Each structure stands twice: as C-alpha cells, then as structure tokens.
Amino acid sequence: MVKVKTGTAPFSSLLGGITALAALSIDMSLPTLPAMTAALSAGHAAAQWTLSLFVLGFAGGQLFLGPLSDRVGRRPVLLCGLTGYVITGIACAMAPSIEVxxxxxxxxxxxxxxxAVIARAIIRDVYDRQAAAAKQSILTVVTTLAMLIAPIVGAWLLGITGWRGVFALLPTVGAMVLILAMLIIPETRPVTTEKRVGVLHSYLLVLREPIMVGNAFVAAFIFGGLFVFxxxxxxxxxxxxxxxPQGFSWMFAIVALGQLAGSLLNRSLALRINPVRLVRVGGGITVVATVMIGLFALWEVNLYALLLAIALYAFALGMTNPNAIAAAMVPLPQYAGAASAVIGFLYFTMASFGASLSGYLLPGTVKGMLGIMAGFGTAGIIVLGLLEVYQARRAKVPVCASEAQN
Incomplete structure (x- = not known):
C-alpha cells in the first residue's frame, strides 16, 4: 500500500471521489431516462424507481455497513463495497428488462x-470539528463537480453509445476508484481497549443525542428537496x-454551480468561523430560496428565474449541510460509523421519498416538482429552528446552576 498522509490533497480528493460515486450513478443516468424507458417499454414511474431504489439501497446499506466498520475497520468494508459496485454496475449495463x-x-x-459512510467516518476519525467541516466541504465540492459533469457526459455518451454505454461507464470509473483506494486509504478506526457494544446498542447511544439527530434531519430534509429536482x-x-438532453445538461449544471459556490465559500470560512454560525447563515439563505420556490410553484415564471431560485437553494445546501453533518458526528467519536450510518440513512431515505413523490404527485410537471421541493425545504427550516431553541436552552443550564450555587 502506498503511504499517503491523511491531511494531504490526494487523500481528501480520493475521499471526495469515493463519495461522488453516488452522484455519478444518479446524475449521469438522468439524460438517459426518456430513451431508456422507451427502449425497455417502461413508464415514467418505472424510470423514477431506477433512481429511488438506488437511493433506497444506498440509504439502507449504511445502517449495516457503518456499525460494521466500527467493529472490523474502515478499510475492509470500503474495499468490499467498491468491489460490489463494479460488479452490479456491469449487471446494470447488461440488464435485459426494466425489472432487472x-x-x-x-x-x-x-x-x-x-x-459515503466510510468517508464520513474517516473524516471523524482523523479531524477535529472545524477541520471536519472544511473536509466535508471538500467532499461536497468533489461531489458537486461530479454533478456538473455527469449529465453533460451522460447526454454526450447517450448520442454515441445509447443508454447502455452510459451505464457501462459507471463500473469503469468504480474500478479506477477501487484501485486507488487499495493503494491510498489506510485503516483509521480508533484503537481502543473498551469493549465494543452491539449494533443495536450503538444505534441507541447515537439516537439519544439530540444534537446528532437534529443536525442529521436538517441536512436530510434540505438535501431531500434538492434531490426532488x-x-x-x-x-x-x-x-x-x-x-x-444537451440543453438540459447545461441547465442542470447551473444548479450544480450554485452548490459548488456554496461549498467552496463554506470551505474557505469553516476554519475561521464557528460551524454553528455557518449553519445559521445557510439556513437563512434556505428560507429565501424556499419562499421563492414555493411562490414559483403557484405562479408561472421565466425559466431562468426558476433556475436561479433552485441554484440559490443548492447554494444554501452547500453552506448548511457540511457543517450540519460535521456537528452531527461530534458527540460519539467511538461510534463514528454508526453516526455516519444514521446520517446517511436519513439523508438518502428523504431523497428516495422525494423521488417517489415526484413520480406520483403531479408527475412531470413544474408545479409538482417545485411544490415538493418547497415542502422539504420548509421541513428542514423548521427542524433547524427547533434545534436552535434546544441548543439555546441547553447553553443556559450551566449558568443557572452556577447562579443557584452562589
């Protein structure tokens, strides 16, 4: 194995690339959906299931793999998962029917x-909270870059190879990431003499932490809204x-650029400004973007104004979610895998739920897409407000106790 320091750019970039596989798997396939459904004689709802079931598997698998990495280590779980990704990717490209x-x-x-689950756990293993927020932004930056190029590459490749060629590219990329991970990623699980508890017990410990659960829901709801788009x-x-399809890929890139800008700004600020304040700033921008999207769901607007509102929402996500995820990972460092699994499960369960809703509530309409986005954004804002109230009350407790003693 090649020795690479965990604080270096190649290490952080590879973690971002590993995390970005999900974005590539989803976004590269987007331009192919109409052609793929026509070729396999499937309807719109079936096309949405190719997205929502990928996301559901992505969410559910983390509940098992996160705690498993706490027990057996990060590296073996990561390498086995990447191997499975390559094998199933080949099967997707060769699928003879929509059911397969x-x-x-x-x-x-x-x-x-x-x-995804191992990358978050590795960051918690290696960095403190403020550094972790900056590193989470790097993951978001790399993932957003994948979101930028994936639809463009997918649309271009669709015209040359058809939808199967697009799906065949995914395991090829996965194989390259697997080789790099084998060479670069070390074992980072903290060494401890404490007896490790069972999976259910570790989840109970994690779920008893309001800070973890609250921040996880904030990130999940806001991401769920973007995933509807x-x-x-x-x-x-x-x-x-x-x-x-080519025009769509560039419109999609505008939204991805919004998220990229938010993530880059957050990365530059995370080491100098308390992540809690950055979450508040991102939350404020989310309020503005959600109100705009909700209004646009009621009244028809110019297409570019619509894209601007969604890009602003994506910008807010780039500011809010890296800090919320870093905050959620803080309370129980010895169970970083379980905490990462809960975050990932909520994150992508909300995404899967949003994708399913968009397939059945006013499917294929601008109003349906925007209305569901606004609903998820509103839920994230409400949870963020409740979390602020809880943290404010908890911060007053030591002061009150001290005053009582005096």
Whole structure:
C-alpha cells in the first residue's frame, strides 16, 4: 500500500471521489431516462424507481455497513463495497428488462453506500470539528463537480453509445476508484481497549443525542428537496418543456454551480468561523430560496428565474449541510460509523421519498416538482429552528446552576 498522509490533497480528493460515486450513478443516468424507458417499454414511474431504489439501497446499506466498520475497520468494508459496485454496475449495463435494471440499481446502491459512510467516518476519525467541516466541504465540492459533469457526459455518451454505454461507464470509473483506494486509504478506526457494544446498542447511544439527530434531519430534509429536482428535472425539462438532453445538461449544471459556490465559500470560512454560525447563515439563505420556490410553484415564471431560485437553494445546501453533518458526528467519536450510518440513512431515505413523490404527485410537471421541493425545504427550516431553541436552552443550564450555587 502506498503511504499517503491523511491531511494531504490526494487523500481528501480520493475521499471526495469515493463519495461522488453516488452522484455519478444518479446524475449521469438522468439524460438517459426518456430513451431508456422507451427502449425497455417502461413508464415514467418505472424510470423514477431506477433512481429511488438506488437511493433506497444506498440509504439502507449504511445502517449495516457503518456499525460494521466500527467493529472490523474502515478499510475492509470500503474495499468490499467498491468491489460490489463494479460488479452490479456491469449487471446494470447488461440488464435485459426494466425489472432487472431496477433490481440491479438497488444492489448497486447497497454497494455504493460503503464509500459515503466510510468517508464520513474517516473524516471523524482523523479531524477535529472545524477541520471536519472544511473536509466535508471538500467532499461536497468533489461531489458537486461530479454533478456538473455527469449529465453533460451522460447526454454526450447517450448520442454515441445509447443508454447502455452510459451505464457501462459507471463500473469503469468504480474500478479506477477501487484501485486507488487499495493503494491510498489506510485503516483509521480508533484503537481502543473498551469493549465494543452491539449494533443495536450503538444505534441507541447515537439516537439519544439530540444534537446528532437534529443536525442529521436538517441536512436530510434540505438535501431531500434538492434531490426532488435531481430526480424529476430531466422529465420536466426534456419531456414536458421540450428541451434537448444537451440543453438540459447545461441547465442542470447551473444548479450544480450554485452548490459548488456554496461549498467552496463554506470551505474557505469553516476554519475561521464557528460551524454553528455557518449553519445559521445557510439556513437563512434556505428560507429565501424556499419562499421563492414555493411562490414559483403557484405562479408561472421565466425559466431562468426558476433556475436561479433552485441554484440559490443548492447554494444554501452547500453552506448548511457540511457543517450540519460535521456537528452531527461530534458527540460519539467511538461510534463514528454508526453516526455516519444514521446520517446517511436519513439523508438518502428523504431523497428516495422525494423521488417517489415526484413520480406520483403531479408527475412531470413544474408545479409538482417545485411544490415538493418547497415542502422539504420548509421541513428542514423548521427542524433547524427547533434545534436552535434546544441548543439555546441547553447553553443556559450551566449558568443557572452556577447562579443557584452562589
């Protein structure tokens, strides 16, 4: 194994690349959905299931793999997951029917989740809270770059190879990431003499931490809103509004640029400003973007104004979520794998739920997509407000106790 220091750019970039596999798997397939469903004689709802079941597998697998990494180590779980991703990716590219494709996408999500859950745990193993927030922003930056290029590459490759060629590229990328992970990623699980508790006990400990649960829900709801756009935008823009796959890919890139800008700004501020304050700033921007999206769901607006509102929402996510995730990972460092699993499960369960809703509530319409986005954004804002109240009350307790003693 090549020795690479954990604080170096190659190490952080590879963690970002491992995490970005999910974005590649989802976003590269978006331009292919209309052509893929036509080729396999499937409907719109079936196309949404190729996304929502991938995300569901991605969410559910983390509940098992996170605690497993606390017991056997980060590295073996990561390498096994990446191997499974390559195998299931090949099966997706060769799927003879929509039923087989949906099944393989679920298994592909189960395999891909190892990268996300282990990357978050490794960051908690190696860095303190403020440094962790900055590193989480790097993961978001790399993932967002994947979101930027994936639809463009998918649309370009679709015209040359068809939808199967797009799906075949995913295991190829996965194989390269697997080789790099084998060479670079060390074992980072903290060495401890304490007896490790069982999986259920570790989850009970994690779920008893309001700071962890609250921040996890904030990140999950806000991401769920953006994922509604990710899941439904290709149908809305390509099929409903008649925009070409290439034109859609550039519109999608505008939104991804919004998230990239938020993540880069957060990375530059995270080491100098308390992450709690950055969450508040991101939450304030989320309020503005959610109100705009909610209003646009009621009244028709210019397409570019619509994209601006969604890009602002993505910018707010880039500011809010890295800090919320870092805060959620703080309370129980010895159970970083379990905490990471809970965060990932909530994150992608909300995404899967949003994708499913978009397939059944006013499917393929601008109003349906925006209305569901606004609902998720509002839920995230409410949870963030409740978390602020809880933290304010908890901060007053030591002061009151001291005054009582005096």
């Amino acid at each position: 494709l949906v099944s393989m996408r679920f298994l592909q999500g189960l395999s891909a989740c190892a990268g 990710i899941a439904d935008s290709s149908t809305v823009f390509i099929r409903t509004l008649g925009i070409s």
